[in-house]
Amino acid sequence: MKRSNTFEVIPQSEEDEELLRRLLDASAALWNEINYERREHYKDPDEDVWDISEYRGRYGGTLGASTVQQIERKNREAWKSFFSLKKKGEANGKPGFWGNSDDGRELRTYIRNTSYSVEWGEYSRLEILVGKDLKDEYGLGHRERLRLEVRGNPNWKEYEKQGRLELFYDEQAQSFRAFQPVTVDDSRLAQPLASEEAALDIGANNLVACTTTTGQQYLYEGRELFDRFRETTREIARLQSLLEDGRYSSHRIRRLYDRRTKRRDHAQDALTRDLIERLYDEGVSTVYVGALTDVLDTHWSVETNAKTHNFWAFRGFVNRLACTAEEYGMSVEVRSEAWTSQECPNCGSTEDTTRHRDTLTCPCGFEGHADLTASETFLRRQTTVTRSMARPVCLKWDDHEWSESPRSPRPNEEHTNPQVASVGR
Ligand SMILES: [Zn+2]
Numbered sequence: 001m002k003r004s005n006t007f008e009v010i011p012q013s014e015e016d017e018e019l020l021r022r023l024l025d026a027s028a029a030l031w032n033e034i035n036y037e038r039r040e041h042y043k044d045p046d047e048d049v050w051d052i053s054e055y056r057g058r059y060g061g062t063l064g065a066s067t068v069q070q071i072e073r074k075n076r077e078a079w080k081s082f083f084s085l086k087k088k089g090e091a092n093g094k095p096g097f098w099g100n101s102d103d104g105r106e107l108r109t110y111i112r113n114t115s116y117s118v119e120w121g122e123y124s125r126l127e128i129l130v131g132k133d134l135k136d137e138y139g140l141g142h143r144e145r146l147r148l149e150v151r152g153n154p155n156w157k158e159y160e161k162q163g164r165l166e167l168f169y170d171e172q173a174q175s176f177r178a179f180q181p182v183t184v185d186d187s188r189l190a191q192p193l194a195s196e197e198a199a200l201d202i203g204a205n206n207l208v209a210c211t212t213t214t215g216q217q218y219l220y221e222g223r224e225l226f227d228r229f230r231e232t233t234r235e236i237a238r239l240q241s242l243l244e245d246g247r248y249s250s251h252r253i254r255r256l257y258d259r260r261t262k263r264r265d266h267a268q269d270a271l272t273r274d275l276i277e278r279l280y281d282e283g284v285s286t287v288y289v290g291a292l293t294d295v296l297d298t299h300w301s302v303e304t305n306a307k308t309h310n311f312w313a314f315r316g317f318v319n320r321l322a323c324t325a326e327e328y329g330m331s332v333e334v335r336s337e338a339w340t341s342q343e344c345p346n347c348g349s350t351e352d353t354t355r356h357r358d359t360l361t362c363p364c365g366f367e368g369h370a371d372l373t374a375s376e377t378f379l380r381r382q383t384t385v386t387r388s389m390a391r392p393v394c395l396k397w398d399d400h401e402w403s404e405s406p407r408s409p410r411p412n413e414e415h416t417n418p419q420v421a422s423v424g425r
Contacts, residue, residue, distance in 0.1 A: 001184045001326065003159070007152030009126055009167065009176040019138050019146060020176065023130055024169060026062045027071055027109035028098040030055060034075045035095055042094065049079060061133035063109070070110040070164060096254065103251050107169035116145075116165050118180065120157045124150045126178065128167070150178070155327075159184050172259065191329045194283030199379035201290060201371050204311050206358070207271060209371035211379045214282045217372050217392035220271055221405070225263075225397055229311050232260045267397050268317055272324045274395070274402045280328045287325060287332045288382045289318055335382065345377050 011017035034052060041047035052072075059068045078095035085091040099105040115129035127145040135144065163181030170177045198212040207222035236256050243250060279287065322332040343350045344362035353362045360370040372392055395402040 001186055001189070003156050003182050003184050003323075003327075005152075005154030005156050005178075005180045005182060007150050007154050007178055007180075009178050010149040010151060011176070012147070012149055015138060016146065016148065019130065019134060020148070021107060021169075022134065023063065023128075023146075024107035024109050024167065025105055026059060027067065028105035028107060029101075030059045030063065030068065030071050031075055031108075032097045032100070032105070034072055035078075035097055038075065038079055039094055050076070060131055062131040064115065064129045064131040066112040066115045066129065067109060067131075070112050074110050074164075093248070096249075099251060109167050111165040111167060113162050113164055118150065118162070120150075120154075126150045128165075148176075154180075156182050156184055158188075171255070172262075189327055189329050190280070192283065192285035193280065195285045196283045197286045197288065197379065197383050198279050198282075198284045199288040199290070199375050199382060201375040201378060202312060202314065202317070203371060206371045207267075207312070208275065209369075209375040210275065210279075211372065211376040211389070212279065212282050212284055213379065213383055213387065214284075215387040215389050216278075216282055217376070217389055218275065218278060219369070219372060219392055219394045220275070220402060221394065221396050222267075225267055226311055229260060229264065232256055236260075264311065264313070265316075268312075268320055270397070270400075270402055272317075272321045276321070276324045276328055276330065278393075279330065285330055287321070287330060288378065289321070289332060289334050290378055335378075343374075343377050345373055345380075 011020050034055065037052050038049050041049045041051070055072065056065055056068050063071075075095065082091055082095055098108055111128055116127060118124075118126050126148045128148070130140070130146050134140075135142070140146065159182035161183040163183070166179040168177060168179075169175075196213045198210055201209040203209070203222070204226050205221075205223050206219055207225070208218070208220040210216075210218040236253055239250065239253050239256070240248075318332065318334060325332050342353050342355060342360070344353050344360070344364060344366050345368070346362060346366040347364040349362055349364065352364075353360055353366075355370050358370055359367060360373050361367045369392070376389070394405045396405045
């Protein structure tokens with residue numbers, strides 16, 4: 001099973017920090033050179049994008065031969081993915097540069113799995129390979145690696161194999177960070193406590209509404225997150241309109257895109273973990289997710305759909321969910337069936353119901369939270385188990401974690417008065 005750790009990296013002296021910055025800056029310079037060469041070759045029908053110069057001679061002394069190779073490989077992967085997206089008509093521009101020498105390069109590097117080691121303990125540390133010239137200059141021994149302190153609480157301190165380490169300077173957090181892919185032994189996984197089920201309704205204003213067969217309901221509010229996403233999108237559009245003719249992007253625009261994505265991913269990661277842990281405690285073993293792709297042709301407006309899609313990156317979210325669920329031995333099943341968001345759970349009507357903001361009402365007398373009702377209806381289609389619902393738990397995002405908000409919606413009223421229902425129809 002493939003997993004990843006992220007953690008903070010702290011140089012222990014000013015000298016070490018300078019060394020690290022030079023290493024990352026040289027990596028970015030190398031990336032830019034390789035990328036420039038590939039872009040030039042791409043333009044020229046007589047040239048081969050894969051056939052590039054030898055860079056070890058000029059960069060090996062600073063980065064070490066294996067890191068030169070990793071950067072070249074990473075760049076090759078970026079071009080491969082560009083070509084395969086282009087084939088599908090989804091390419092979003094050629095691979096970009098890591099900043100430039102005038103505005104500053106993006107400090108980043110990739111280190112081969114055998115060229116670094118991480119140790120967690122009383123003095124947690126990361127040791128990375130650096131080139132011979134840097135070692136000489138900073139007085140490191142011939143076989144010595146640069147030793148850095150690490151901080152954080154990664155999920156996987158024990159693993160079978162480690163992958164290529166990504167090390168970068170996070171401008172927003174003003175700190176160095178590392179991303180470490182690892183392969184974990186499957187026997188470390190948890191087993192579900194029972195065989196309960198849960199269904200999720202996914203949207204933009206309420207990111208996730210969930211109902212379980214144990215009668216629990218969870219609502220993850222997304223309005224503020226979504227508003228900020230929209231604000232950033234507007235700012236990107238404004239900056240784009242100011243660009244000179246012939247330019248499509250700038251350092252600032254790329255940075256805004258980047259920040260927007262990171263913010264969403266952070267909230268999604270935290271959401272999937274919070275939700276899966278709650279579901280695990282409830283004894284859930286299967287999670288059903290309604291396929292968002294179906295929404296387009298039914299009730300929702302095209303605009304609502306587009307914004308939900310962009311914001312959520314639905315496929316990515318389901319992958320995240322499935323990855324986290326796997327750690328707990330749960331399975332995630334995407335069900336593509338008729339949209340349930342407008343269906344009255346009382347009389348089954350889909351035509352007569354009205355949705356106003358978060359409330360779904362039906363002439364039969366039903367009134368309830370629209371998204372929670374949708375997840376409940378969706379769940380009832382997947383399973384025969386039904387239990388009465390507890391008061392829903394409402395969760396809010398504060399940029400760091402999801403926490404329970406005291407302002408929770410009421411559970412759906414008991415489905416009363418069948419006479420009214422038949423009149424309503
Ligand atoms: Zn009804």
